Amino acid sequence: MGRFVVDHLNAFYKDKQALYDVSLEFPEKTVTAIIGPSGCGKSTLIRCLNRLHEVTPRARHSGTISLDGREIHEMDAVRLRRRVGMVFQKPNPFPTMTVYENVAAGLKLEGGHPKNEIDQEVYRSLKQAALWEEVKSNLDGPGVGLSGGQQQRLCIARALAVSPEVLLMDEPCSALDPIATAKIEDLIFDLRKNYTVVIVTHNMQQAARVAEYTAFMYMGKLVEFDLTEKLFESPKEKLTESYITGRFG
Amino acid sequence: MAFDRVARRRWKSHLFAGLTLLCVVAALIPLTSIVWTAFDRGAPALSVGFFTQPLPAPCGSAQTHCSYGGVGPYIEGTLVLIALSSLIAIPIGVLIGIYLSEYGRRGIGRVISFFTDVLTGVPSIVVGIFVYTLTLDYILKTGGNPENVYSALSGATALAIIMLPIVARTTEEALRAVPDSVREAALALGIPKHRTTLRIVLTAALPAVLTGALLGVMRVGGEAAPLLFTAFNNPLGYTGVTQPAGALPTMIYNLYQTPYANWQADAWASALVLVLIMVILSVASQIVFTRVRRRISGGQ
Numbered sequence: 001m002g003r004f005v006v007d008h009l010n011a012f013y014k015d016k017q018a019l020y021d022v023s024l025e026f027p028e029k030t031v032t033a034i035i036g037p038s039g040c041g042k043s044t045l046i047r048c049l050n051r052l053h054e055v056t057p058r059a060r061h062s063g064t065i066s067l068d069g070r071e072i073h074e075m076d077a078v079r080l081r082r083r084v085g086m087v088f089q090k091p092n093p094f095p096t097m098t099v100y101e102n103v104a105a106g107l108k109l110e111g112g113h114p115k116n117e118i119d120q121e122v123y124r125s126l127k128q129a130a131l132w133e134e135v136k137s138n139l140d141g142p143g144v145g146l147s148g149g150q151q152q153r154l155c156i157a158r159a160l161a162v163s164p165e166v167l168l169m170d171e172p173c174s175a176l177d178p179i180a181t182a183k184i185e186d187l188i189f190d191l192r193k194n195y196t197v198v199i200v201t202h203n204m205q206q207a208a209r210v211a212e213y214t215a216f217m218y219m220g221k222l223v224e225f226d227l228t229e230k231l232f233e234s235p236k237e238k239l240t241e242s243y244i245t246g247r248f249g
Numbered sequence: 250m251a252f253d254r255v256a257r258r259r260w261k262s263h264l265f266a267g268l269t270l271l272c273v274v275a276a277l278i279p280l281t282s283i284v285w286t287a288f289d290r291g292a293p294a295l296s297v298g299f300f301t302q303p304l305p306a307p308c309g310s311a312q313t314h315c316s317y318g319g320v321g322p323y324i325e326g327t328l329v330l331i332a333l334s335s336l337i338a339i340p341i342g343v344l345i346g347i348y349l350s351e352y353g354r355r356g357i358g359r360v361i362s363f364f365t366d367v368l369t370g371v372p373s374i375v376v377g378i379f380v381y382t383l384t385l386d387y388i389l390k391t392g393g394n395p396e397n398v399y400s401a402l403s404g405a406t407a408l409a410i411i412m413l414p415i416v417a418r419t420t421e422e423a424l425r426a427v428p429d430s431v432r433e434a435a436l437a438l439g440i441p442k443h444r445t446t447l448r449i450v451l452t453a454a455l456p457a458v459l460t461g462a463l464l465g466v467m468r469v470g471g472e473a474a475p476l477l478f479t480a481f482n483n484p485l486g487y488t489g490v491t492q493p494a495g496a497l498p499t500m501i502y503n504l505y506q507t508p509y510a511n512w513q514a515d516a517w518a519s520a521l522v523l524v525l526i527m528v529i530l531s532v533a534s535q536i537v538f539t540r541v542r543r544r545i546s547g548g549q
Contacts, residue, residue, distance in 0.1 A: 092433075
């Protein structure tokens, strides 16, 4: 479960086209990295996967995206987003909520989950996000009171608590120091046993460390998509080679 | 040379700080003067009886012993009118603010925004005669007694109309100040939009929304003009929603027009009470908001 197929996807903001005819497949229970210079459409692509793209005023798209064989735009957006979690570039815990409430928010606001079930899911998610040990004595403290790296793991726990099949990560470490980054990377590595992970990153070493597959994008187009090892060691495209050897971007 | 320049800059800095301080003092003069004048002229009336006794008989200049009183019911009337108008204006205003910020950022929302601003600028006396006319028309059409045109309800309606745009616009601003990243985080969790708005965005903006509501209350609490044709006057204060109601501003207006020394002193003392009520409301709500804010941001 959690296999995304993107077919001839074009995406626009007002009149500006951000994605050009992108087709690729994210295999289930693997980590796929999307790399490329700023403004190349990486974030737009993953925002299309959970239909957050359409929330932006006057944004539109053409082409199809299917999750396990079903076109996502024919699903209810709320249901889709429960199956496809997202972690953002800047940690964004809910400002008014405690650590516990942040993780419980998805289940609580969905309704119909008894307290002991929510308690268990909060525990499981915080464990999975490698944050439990650091916050277990401070569950009633404010979410925004944690350090940046802890906040980002809190956001990961919050996304995991609703038991998604896919986790989209939009440069999740760009606001973090190297130690916090290492923790999150370890975490991503563990997550692939149970989740399909798509991670957008500026950092090519990070892609090489955590991802089995890597997609390279440039100016809104998908240039190359391959096993990470192949893409970095023997890229087929000249453009990919120039980018990964640091000649631009 | 270099020293001169530093000295000159320091001089300029002192001069500027002095000027700002002077402006602060200048701004405080009218405030203290108002409070002092009200206290001074109202002094004869200020006693326990002022709050507990009914409005005394007018006292001519020939009389040596004058009695004072009658403010109690008007305080009650003012508080009830504020409560009734808040009950009408705050829920509607907050909903308008939510619409403007979360749903109608373009097109019709801009139009509503514009008209809300226009409504803020409508003079309060105009709101007063508008509600008066509306009430009278309604009474005549339903065959009621035109003498019943004055009521606490129509007074509260007039005040609510004045309060509404203030609450709506401050709510809108408060919600817009919540970063979009918070909305996206909620939507991405599969939380429906209406729950995102009510449970996450509105909660985050609550202290600012409450401040807006308070601004509205402070604005209408001292209004006399919209009440002249609506709540009219009632020496017993508040006696029911369909009855005329007395309020401090209209009491001041009515008593000060008379030539009687004790009623004029009553008016000044009432003015002092009105100012004090506003100060108390402001301070009390500041304390409450600080608590709410602290609870929301978790002691940060």
